[in-house]
Amino acid sequence: MSAPLILYSTNTWLAYMIAERFYVDVHHVWCAPFFDSDLIPSFQNANPPSSNPSKICRELFEVVSSGDRHSKKIRDNKAGILRGVEEMKGAGIITKHEVKEITKIVERAETFDFRPLVYVIPYHLVGKRVEEVSVERRAHPLALEYVIKQLPRKYFDVIEWKWR
């Protein structure tokens, strides 16, 4: 299969801002070559719902709209952010002091801070940075999953919905 044109990734505003402020504009993203894999014929794509940027986006919208601070989606996202913090500390990118600052931020974050942002990533700019999940490790042989562990901000655009 030829290289995709665009990769899409849904993340929370909070995760985005923490990467911007503390990780020198470098983001860690999971992405897919379709925004909504449900709209793609199944013989072309078999991405699991947990890797579907559109579905992740919808779920976050629902959580933010409901205002449920204890939703599993938010707790899951907090754990992801905090795990990322430990990784960055281990890599020497952030200091212990910054770890504490991020922890404080995550603790005080409101539901609205977990609103979804969609990253639109032109593949030709990031091709060398993309890691593709090998066929035997995919959820399905036809699933297309990618991870970019170090994605500089200048290589993608962000779509944010106006909420207010």
Added chain:
Amino acid sequence: MFDFLPTRSWDQTIGGVYFAMRLIKHRTELGESKNGARFEWLLADSDPDERKLALKIIDEIERSAKSSFVSLSQAAADKYVRRLGGIVEKQIRKELTHEDMKQGEKLLQEMRQSGVSNSWHLLNSSAQRSQRRTNSKLRSPSPKKSKSIQAAVERA
């Protein structure tokens, strides 16, 4: 449940919980296998302690649910993720003072005010600089260029 978690170090707990949540989230992709390539991929970035703890969490879930975690209903899976998240939140609060919380609010406010930046600007900053140079030349053409433009206008 998960009584062993608060006795672990903070980074071990967060890592173990994160990978356990990851396995739960992707459980329907694992079929019946708990050892396949997909399972290994989901744990690929974990260190040995995180992996051990994540598997211990999964074991505890399976004991409590009396079934394999891959067959958990969505409601049951959500319940465990919420519970694990609750333990993490409790541990965070234990680590922070009232003063820390206030500072956290302040940092959040600053972030909320700064907003999302525009990548087009970042990617094209050099192109934009050259565009600005061109624009400024157009706005204030050199006297020689002004004269030739004037002449061209008169000829027309």
